[in-house]
Amino acid sequence: EVRPEYRNLIQLDTFFSFVSRRFTLDPEKGPINTYYTDGDRQTGLSSWPADFSGEYTYLTTLPSLPNRELLLDLGKVNSFAKVYLNDKKIGEATMPPFTVPLAGAKEGDELKIVVANTIANVCHDADYLNNQPPADIGTYHVNMVKQEKRSPAGSLLGPVWIAEKQ
Secondary structure, three states: OOOOOEEEEEEEOOOEEEEEEEEEEEOOOEEEEEEOOOOOOEEOOOEOOOOOOEEEEEEEEOOOOOOOOEEEEOOEEEOEEEEEEOOEEEEEEOOOOOEEEOOOOOOOOEEEEEEEOOOHHHHOOOOOHHHOOHHHHHHHHHHHHHHHOOOOOOEEEEOEEEEEEO
């Protein structure tokens, strides 16, 4: 829900998304990051596969906007998001409310939202951590596999709104 001093103005519902980073576990090497600059594009907002760990990039073009103080409200996000306007980072949203000021935005600007979850969705089904000496991985990781089984799949579920200050 948007902050009380703002009101929803424009709902953004035309997004294209693709996997931009994937976390995997190699039994010998451990965690591996693979980056993608483009990929199979999907439309809309949705939950990710339960076993996916990494990042999705969501892209849209901004419509006509009023010349007022604006806020981007991402709605429901699992786990956190970075927001870019024309490839310039304008903010991060790490907990509810998932909002970012939208200063200087204008019609035709490219809005990019990069949503990431943790490597937990890969770790809880892998033996990698179970095969590591507890002294090497620390006390957090000893219990991580049990805790992370409850970790939600990543997602940008929205709804995504541009809000204006009242």
